[in-house]
Amino acid sequence: xxxxxxxxxxxxxxxxxxxxxxxxxxxxxxxxxxxxxxxxxxxxxxxxxxxxxxxxxxxxxxxxxxxxxxxxxxxxxxxxxxxxxxxxxxxxxxxxxxxxxxxxxxxxxxxxxxxxxxxxxxxxxxxxxxxxxxxxxxxxxxxxxxxxxxxxxxxxxxxxxxxxxxxxxxxxxx
Amino acid sequence: xxxxxxxxxxxxxxxxxxxxxxxxxxxxxxxxxxxxxxxxxxxxxxxxxxxxxxxxxxxxxxxxxxxxxxxxxxxxxxxxxxxxxxxxxxxxxxxxxxxxxxxxxxxxxxxxxxxxxxxxxxx
Numbered sequence: 001x002x003x004x005x006x007x008x009x010x011x012x013x014x015x016x017x018x019x020x021x022x023x024x025x026x027x028x029x030x031x032x033x034x035x036x037x038x039x040x041x042x043x044x045x046x047x048x049x050x051x052x053x054x055x056x057x058x059x060x061x062x063x064x065x066x067x068x069x070x071x072x073x074x075x076x077x078x079x080x081x082x083x084x085x086x087x088x089x090x091x092x093x094x095x096x097x098x099x100x101x102x103x104x105x106x107x108x109x110x111x112x113x114x115x116x117x118x119x120x121x122x123x124x125x126x127x128x129x130x131x132x133x134x135x136x137x138x139x140x141x142x143x144x145x146x147x148x149x150x151x152x153x154x155x156x157x158x159x160x161x162x163x164x165x166x167x168x169x170x171x172x173x174x
Numbered sequence: 175x176x177x178x179x180x181x182x183x184x185x186x187x188x189x190x191x192x193x194x195x196x197x198x199x200x201x202x203x204x205x206x207x208x209x210x211x212x213x214x215x216x217x218x219x220x221x222x223x224x225x226x227x228x229x230x231x232x233x234x235x236x237x238x239x240x241x242x243x244x245x246x247x248x249x250x251x252x253x254x255x256x257x258x259x260x261x262x263x264x265x266x267x268x269x270x271x272x273x274x275x276x277x278x279x280x281x282x283x284x285x286x287x288x289x290x291x292x293x294x295x296x297x
Contacts, residue, residue, distance in 0.1 A: 008248025010266020128250025162273035164290045
């Protein structure tokens with residue numbers, strides 16, 4: 001089972017994504033962390049997420065790039081957070097733009113094949129109507145293309161608004 | 175409380191007034207004013223942050239309003255400016271907290287409300 005969770009900044013998407021994993025109840029839970037920490041703000045963000053996850057039974061796997069190589073325990077669940085960091089890392093500090101969508105999609109397929117439930121957190125970055133520098137525009141194009149490709153593969157696609165889930169595809173897990 | 179959100183200029187306030195029976199005279203746009211409806215939460219949060227208030231302090235000043243209206247501001251590229259990031263983050267977190275406390279949450283698109291929380295017939 002593959003679930004794609006999206007939403008704007010501070011929309012409550014991480015908390016909701018975690019709740020899906022907790023509700024599914026698999027014993028082995030891997031949190032795939034993609035953010036690289038460069039400054040105090042990044043450290044605060046990571047700390048906030050760690051606090052939110054505490055006591056929910058996750059083992060953390062750092063994976064800022066190269067998702068295809070991620071090895072997970074069989075029969076468990078995985079929460080990847082988040083696609084927007086992974087794509088930026090791949091694009092600007094990894095294997096680059098060539099074949100990025102295919103590479104990350106394949107990585108997600110491998111995750112899904114290793115787990116009973118994979119939840120991918122991504123970001124809605126596409127509604128401010130601003131034109132950016134070419135590099136940023138290419139990043140936005142890559143992330144949106146990937147979001148679309150993942151949504152097509154996913155069993156459920158959910159947008160989180162003020163902490164409230166809105167299902168665009170599939171149904172909420174009970 | 176009722177929380178009403180939507181993109182900029184989607185008619186959130188008009189929808190909120192139409193469905194609650196309040197009028198413009200019941201509306202404030204600044205924190206701490208004794209009016210049932212607070213409109214433009216995103217700007218009120220910006221001003222409060224500039225005055226040095228914390229997210230918790232801002233939230234405490236909001237919870238007693240009957241209706242809070244906000245723009246959704248989190249669906250764009252992460253801003254370069256640290257204060258803009260803090261502002262966007264704070265608006266989002268406050269909206270999540272208000273939504274938890276709210277009886278109803280309505281999202282407005284082109285002047286049309288969609289009820290995200292609670293059973294309620296809004297036009």
